[in-house]
Amino acid sequence: MHLAYPAVLSALLFCTGLYGVLARRNAILVLMSVELMLNAVNLNLVAFDVWLSRTAEETLHSGQALTLFTIAIAAAEIGIGLAIVLAVHRNRGTADIDKLRDTAEGHDTPDDSATPAAEKAEATA
DSSP: OOTHHHHHHHHHHHHHHHHHHHHOOBHHHHHHHHHHHHHHHHHHHHHHHHHHHHHOSSOOOHHHHHHHHHHHHHHHHHHHHHHHHHHHHHHHSOOBHHHHHHHHHTOOOHHHHHSOHHHHHHHHO
């Protein structure tokens, strides 16, 4: 098989994952899109490893070893990412990334921004 076939498939998978990361608002779908991008990279690593092993006399299979490492890292990333998303969903009630970004930045109301921090502390005490 020619190298162009898995390379084109990998590029299509990566572009689909990139679109999913940039266009989606749900954190679960963003994590799935990142996983799709990692799988595209794995496909490229294996394809280039097979292509290079045909030309070289020594076969180290370093592309396949890197693929196994990438799979292990991706599994850990998905596990931790899902745990964080579930914890945020329990606390905030949503997994929408835009709403979470707004709460993390701490947008103040116009009345709160006009008073200095010292006056806020005295008013609450």
